[in-house]
Every structure is written in structure tokens, then in C-alpha cells.
Amino acid sequence: MDLVYFLIQQTLLFMIPLLIVALGGMFSERAGVVNIALEGIMVMGAFTSIFFINLTQTYMSGNAQLLIAILIAAVSGMAFSLFHAIAAVNLKADQTISGTALNMFAPAFAVFIARIVQTVQQIEFKNTFRIVEVPVLSKIPIIGEILFRNTYITTYIGILILILSSVVLYKTKFGLRLRACGENPHAANTAGIKVELIQYAGVLISGALAGIGGLVFVVPTSTNFNATVSGYGFLAVAVLIFGQWKPKYILFASFFFGFMKALSNSYASIPFLFALNIQSNIYKMIPYIATILVLIFTSKKSSAPRASGIPFDRMQR
């Protein structure tokens, strides 16, 4: 039984950043802007916020510090994604190329600045954020074991972001307008909606969430940041597609991807999996293969936002 809890806890650690970043990507794509820059934005968010932790750790620690770091990650991610918004919305540039540029810029920038400030490119930080046990709640059977022991505050933030995202997307005026812009911006425009404004909002939200995701990815799994998020941004794009651009499926997809990652990391310590003798790389590969298969099977009736990736041109009717 402990093994199951361990696996689920591991899964949570891997899935939460995926969940947050994929939800970010969802806001951008459902407003009609493809965002493959998620990887770069994650790096940027992780870089600034971990730098902050590094600089303040002599006189700060614990979850207060982490919360401020999360805020910093969100703001820097948002600021960085602004470049994508300008390219995609104002200048109607090719969104894939702009995203590629951002992906290339972020790690180079992180290494460059880190080297200048502290001569080594790795940014060390002390992990003082682990919550061993939440009082009272950890006593709840099963759920207490999974959610309230050996956990991070980021898990709760991830769950909060999931709930907020679904509510905003489906229950608010902004969500309705955002979805309209991603499907049929011309219809939205004639209904009096400022399409450009909504698309900006979509990209910036994705920036903020991807920035947070970058930090959330690094904190539980490492004690230093080396200008990379190991392709998690691209994996989040896969989660987004696998999740068919919908919050509830994204939750499922990120769980599946997180679970595969957890297996690849810890299968050796689980006797029956070890006996199966499946290499960790197989588990790592499965999410990407699954995404391609999903794409093949849904190609007839894709639920991708129809206007995603197509620059909105007011004069064209």
C-alpha cells in the first residue's frame, strides 16, 4: 500500500507543473494563438524565481518565500510572453517561428545572466518548502496519505489553478469571449468584442501560468536550476493536445503523463514492475507516442480551436 501512495505522490510532483503549463497553453490556444513557446517561458519563470530564492535564502525560507517566488515567476513569464503576443497579435507574424525564437532565447539568457552574476551557470537553492504533514488533514484515510503528506504547497496551487481555469473558461463572460475568439474571431468581432485584447489576455495568462509551471517543476525535483526544464514545456503542449483543449481532459492527460514519468523514475524500486524489465526510457516515450496516436484518431474531427494559429485580419470577412 505504501508503494501505491509513493507512486501517487511521485505522480503528483510530475503532473502538477504539466497541469499548470498545459492550462496556460489552453488559454492562449483557445484565444486563437498557438503557443509553442511554453518551454522557453517555463525556463524564464524558473530562472527569475529561483534566482530570487537563491538571493534571499540567507534571511528567508519556507512557504512565504515560495509564494513570493511564484508571484515573481508569474510576472516574469507574463512579461516574456508579451513578446509572443506582440508578434502574434499586432504584427500577425508566424506564431510557430516566434515561439521557436522565445524557446531559444530563454535558456541562453538564463545561462548568460547566471554566469555574469555568479560565474557558474547552475543556480543553487535550498529546498525548505516540503510539507511533511498537514495537521489534522493528513489523518484522513487515503486522501490524507496522498494529498497531505510529503507534499508541496504548489500541489494545492495547481489544483486551485485547475478549478479557477475551468470556472473562468466556462462560467464567465471573459471565458465565453475567449472561446469565441479562438473559434471564430470574425463572429466575435461583429458581436462587438475586441479580438486583439482578448488574444493578448490569452497569451499573457499562458505566460503567467507557464512561468509558475517552470518554478513548480524545478522546486521538488532538484536543488539547482541549470537553465532547462527538460522538455516539460513541449510535454505540456502534448498534454494540451492529448487533453483536447479542455480542462477536465487536461487533468486526465497530465495525470497519465505524470504517472508515466513517475514509473520511469521509480520502477526499479517497485518489485513487480522491475520484474517486467521495461526500461525507464519506454515509460518516458509513451506519452509522446500516445499523443501522436490521439492526433491520428481525432484528425477527422479535431477539437482544436478552429482559428488557432491563424492571424486575425479585421478586413477579411
Next chain:
Amino acid sequence: MENYAIEMKHITISFARKVANDDITLQLRKGEVHALLGENGAGKSTLMSILFGLFKMDSGEIYVNGKKEIIDNAVTANKLGIGMVHQHFKLVHNFTILENIVLGVEETHFGFLKLDKARKRVEEICKKYHFDLDLDAKIEDITVGMQQRTEILKMLYRSNDIMIFDEPTAVLTPQEIQEFMEIVKNLKKEGKSILFISHKLDEIKEVADRCSILRKGKLIATVDVDKVSKEEMSEMMVGRKVNLKVDKAPAKPGETVLEVRHIEVAGEKGHKDKVRDVSFDVRAGEIVCIAGIDGNGQSELIKGITGTKPLKAGTIKIMGQDFTHKSIRYKNTHGISHIPEDRHRDGLILDYNMEKNMVLQEYFESRFSHAGFLKQKEITEYTDELIKDYDIRSMSGPTSIVRNMSGGNQQKIIVAREMTKEHKLMIAVQPTRGLDVGAIEYIHKNIVKQRDKGIAVLLVSFELEEVMNLADRILVMFEGEIVGEFTDIQNLDLNELGLYMAGGKRMPKKEVA
């Protein structure tokens, strides 16, 4: 002073030096149904787009309810109570009817959508106008007629008193058209002022009070519908004068080259068929012209014959050989030449140079290639030859990039290419669209030359002058069907033809084998 809902005074607008609206004055009385009649390119849609704030006019004034207004976007138009149903509906396909209606004017409660009040109001409106709609149905799942009603509901929900309909019946089935007419009558009863664009005379006769007729960007007249006949309206729409004259001897039709039997082409998903049970022949040495107003299935008919669109039913034969299921390449190389409707989209690769475009249909033939390599010298020589024969002008001859050439010369490339390559049937769709008089005359002459060489020519044109000038036989297409055939072109009454084109008259369907 009369009480007008809308007054558009002296509206002028031009695109790329072509005047689309020339000093047009249009007055919409309160509570009337006012039709806007005209051929394609007469300027109707442009005029309405100006009124709805989508285009900016060069000069003129707009008054709404007696007050001068500047309408620069859809929001302003909406605030002034003007609503518009576009020809292509502006609906989000995976939203429900209700969501589409409230989009842009949502009511909220602490930032959350509040749909129950809106639902109640929409239900009331539905009841009043006898709309039977499931408000929670998604747009992609409902019929085109229902989608149109959703658009009307959008206007009613926004309390628009002035409603513009852009060719509202073009996409509807006959029953839906009848239902739509009833809706318009009801709207009028409720005191709405309605402007509606059409080129169908029956509809105008049925619901409109007055009708403004546009021709070539100018207002011809505004008439009371019950005081004029369909014939008179048709006459005003098409005009009488035929400017151009092409010298041609009477046709000497030979054997049948193209044989089309019972072909059908589907429309977009959820729309009605674009071509319905069309059959005809074209014989060697005659020019058969398909006349009709744009959008009545002509483009789809040609796409079905040439193979760029799949046929739903029917057969096609060339010289007695079955071509129905042949590939495009086979058709191109076994007798069909085709001057396509949109030269930029289909006929040319604009970023290729002239010589590469000249061999677009033949680059793979042994004349122009050897073992996979293009025979550059032959291609250049061939192009030089055609440049001379067809007087194609450009900056740097065969290597000119086509994008940088004028429209007339671009079209000449296509004409030269399609007329020179070996063929039995020449299909030309709107071959002179957007060209100047000199180029038009030139192309017309060449089409007649083709006929005299014994080629079968199938011409689609929306311009009556062109039809009258070139045709040896005219087929009129309306709503995807052939509704009339004329062989005695010399004594054909133009107004009669216009009547067929606008659906005012039709001949019984000919029985064909």
C-alpha cells in the same frame, strides 16, 4: 420631411481605383421592407458594409433616425440599432444558440455569466415570432435555416430596429425560404425597418414595399414594388445596352465533345446541393454559355467537370469516352483546357516566373522534360513564341515573375497556355473578369477563333454582355439547375433572359438519355 430610419446620401467608395459605389443615395423608411436589387458587382454588399461600419466610405453622409452619424465599426452600428445578417453567418460553431445570442452583450453577476434572464427573454422572442428552436443546441448540429433564425434572434435580442439581410435566401431550401418570408412579414408588423439584398424578383415582389436598383455602382432608381412589373425591374437591373460587338460567323456545330448527364455536386456540410441534376452537351465548333447570377452553382458545376470538386452523382464523357472518374492530370492531358475563375488562386503560381507558368499543364511532357530534368531551352523558346503570338507584355520577358505583371497580361498567360496546348474542349470561367476593354476584346476574339478551329467551348460568365456577345447557345443556371436554354441569340430579349436568371421564369426540364 419624411421620417427615415436610414438615409445614406451621396455615398462614394472605390477599391484599387475601381469605383464600387458612385454617389448612391438610399432612403429606408421606418417600418418598410426595402429591397436592394442588382447584378453581381453592382455594389450592393459594399453599400451595406459601409452602413454596418465594416468599410470606410470616401465621401457621403449617413443619417440614422434623422441624426447624422459616423459609423466606423460594428459596435457603433449596433448601438444605433442597426443589425445585419451576413451572407456567411457570424456564428461560433461549437457554441449553443443561446451563447451565440448573448455573445458580446452578456449579463453577469460578480463576473459570472448569468444566462437565465437572457434565456427567458429569448424564449419570449421565440414565442412571439413562432421560432421553434432548442436554445441549448449547438450551431454545428442545426440546419442552415435554424442558424439564420439564430442570427435574427441576435438582432432581436439586441433590440435592433433596423435590420440588414445580405442575400438571405441564397443558402435556404424552398420551404425555408417560405418560412423566412413569413418571418420578414412578422418583423415588419412589429415595426422593424428592413433592408434586404436580393437578385430574386419573386421574393422582392412578395415581401418588399420598395426596391432600389443598382447597376455598376450607380443607383438606377427606387421604385414602389407594387407599381412595377417583374419585367420592368429586370430591365433596370441588367440595362439594355450591349457595348461590345464581336464579329463572328454563325456556328457550325459538329460532333458532340462534352456530354454531361445528371451531375450533382454537394454544398458545404449542412448546406443544400450546389448543382442539382444538370445535363447538357457541348459540340465541336460551338460556344455554349452558362448564364446566371454568381452563386447559382456555376463554379461548382465547372469544378465538378474538371475534377477539383468531387461529383455526388452523374457522368461526364469527352468524345464518347467516360471521364467521370479520371484524375485531374488525365483530364488535363486528354482534351480539356480550362481557364479558371480565379486566376490568382487557381490559374497561376504568382511567385513562379512566366515560363514556368506557361508549362504548368505540360512541364512533365517529353517536349519540356527529359529524365526528370526540365528542358530549359525548349521552355524558354516556347514561352517566347507565345509571348509573340499573344502579345504578352512584361518587364523582363520569360523570366518575369508573374506577381509583378498586370492583371491583363497575367490572364493572357493562362489564355495562351490553355489555348495552345492540345485540347478538344475549352472551359472558360469569367475569362475577362477585372480586365480593361482592350484585353477583353482580345480574349473574346481568341475564344471565337477557338470555336472556328472546331474546339467545343463552354463559357461561364456573369456578365450579360459577354454572354450575348459570344454565345451560340445559352443555358441559364438558377439555384443549381438549368432553368432555360436559348438558341436564337440574335432575337433573344435581354429582359427575358434576366427574368430567367432571377428565377422569375423557368422552362420545363428536358428529358435526356
Next chain:
Amino acid sequence: MKKRKDFAPFISSLTAIVCGLIIGFIILCISNPTEAVAGFGTILTGSITHGAKGIGQVLYYATPLILCGLSVGFAFKTGLFNIGGSGQFLIGAFGAVVIGLTCPQLGPFQWVVGLLFAILLGAIWGAIPGILKAYFNVNEVITCIMLNYISLFWVNMTVKGSKVLFNTMRNESKDIPKVATLPKLGLDKLFDGSSVNSGIIIAILVAILLYIILEKTTFGYELKACGLNKAASKYAGINENRSIVYSMVIAGAIAGLAGGIMLLSGTGRHIEIKDVIPNEGFNGISVALLGVSNPIGVIFSGLFIAYLTAGGFYLQLFHFSKEIIDIIVAVIIYFSAFALIIKKFLERIKEKKADKSVQVTYNMHDKTIAEKKKGA
């Protein structure tokens, strides 16, 4: 008229380069004002001031850049975005390593067979997104990204799992024996101390070959026609699906070749077992954009970026790291995204002018431009 047309893409590339360099300089200034000018000077001149070795290094760095640029650029010509160059590169590298380590019996042909195997694997890897795009309408960008990671994990697994291929001590693939590496053709004597080898010659030959394919053959005629105008290609009876697959197969083959060449260069490059995909494929995007996808243009843009990279290597003499080059290249890509727009805009103005000069009115082209945009 014709000349001006040919200059337009050159100018847009130049604009992007200048913007990239300016922003790079600004970043140097902000981070360390006292050494900024000297550092920037090193970026611009570092490679030539270090003599024959410097130039040799430029050629060495340029080899994978040119090949990956050709791969991306070739796909661009058919209207496809090959962001999967990295995966194709890696899988090609793997192919070369397998032959290089397991087939000594091939003797002097070992490196040739190694490269051919790299090409084959790259081609297969490129065919997948091509087939999915052509017959299942799956966006090639997404498939390519997924395949990048699949190839990474697959190669890691296979190398690590093989006693013949894996160097346990260093967690990477074993050294390729000298006999299996590419011939130097005397280039190492010419550019003494550098890592240059016959790979650069292969890259240039491939560029010329692609140029001939694109410009002189009916096959290239069809591929380019599909990329420039799908509707017109259909009208002319060209099989678009087949063109898409062939184009991706060739793009994959070239990127695979790049991987093969790098691993058989005998310059200490190995397949390292870590969860990072090689950068070469992404660099190829910038090279292709700068070279406006023209094979000959790609040779020059590849050399240019290699030149910057080699210069950046000497930056460490100052207190800067070589990542500034990646920053500059990223900015260049970013501005290249607009450059396409600027180019279209210039063309549109020119079109209007040309139109006026012959006094022809036609209202079609506004509509066509709108449609083109929709298609893009």
C-alpha cells in the same frame, strides 16, 4: 524590376541580422559596460583574428548548421515546417554510430555506409510527419516535436542497452575508431589545429544538389508549386500528398546526414545519454530563415552563424559566456518572423505600382491577398 525583387529577401534577412546584433550589443552593455565593446568586437572578428584555425573552426561549425538549414529550408519550400530536425539529426547520429562501431569489416567504406545508414534513418524519421500530414491531416509541427523526444529516449535506451555501443565510464557512446571517420582531405593541414573535415564539402555538395533539384527538375517544380500555391497545383493535376511526403523524407534524410557527419567527424563528439535533445535542428530553423530557404543562401547563412559561434567561443576571454550568440540568433529568428510580413507588404506595394504603370484596373488582387493570408 527583377533585380529589386531578388534583393527583397536579402534586405529582410539583413534587417533581422542587424536587429539581432544590436540587441546582443545592448545586452552586453547592460551586463558589463566596460568590456562590452571589446566583447562585441570579438564576436564580429574573433574567428578571423585567430588565423587558419579560426577559419577551420567556422567551417567545422558550419557543417551541421548548413545541413540542418537545408533540411528545414527544403521543407519550407513545400510549405512545411520541419521543427523535427533535432530528432532526425539524433537518429542519424545513432545510425552512424552503429555502423562506425559494429562494421569494421567494411574497411574504407565504413564511413560511407555509416552516412548512408544515417540518411536512411533520418528519411524514415522524416517520413512519419509527412505521411501523417498528407493522409491524416495531422499538423507536422506537433508530430515533429513529439518525434524529437521519442527519438531522444529511444536512442538513449538503445545505446545504453548495448555493450558494443555504450561507454559506461563516461555515460555516452563509445569512441568511433579512426578508420571509420570521415577523411580530412588535407583540410586539417590547410586549417591547422581546427576540427574541419570533408563534412563541409559534403554539406556544400548537398546544397548544390538540392539547388539543382529545386530549380532544374520536374520534381522540384512540383514541390515548389505545392508550397507556393496549393490550389493551382491541384488545378495542374499535381499530387500534393505525394509531394508532402517526399519533401519530408528528403528533409529528414539531410538532417540525418548531418547527425551522421558530426558523429563520424572524429572530433570527440558522442551521443551523450542525457534527457536533452540536440540543438542542431533548432539552429537549422534560423539558418533556413536567414537564407530564405534558398540552398545557396543557406550555405552563406550557415557560414555566418558558424562565424558568430566561433567568435563567441573566444568571448570567454572576457567575462561573457558564449550563450550571447544563442541570444543573438534567437533575436534574429524573432525578427525573421516579421521579415516575412515585411516582405509580403513590400510585394503588395510593388504589385500596386506595377498595376498602375500599365493602367489596368482589377479588383481581384485585394481579395487574393486576403485569401492567401487565410491559407497561410
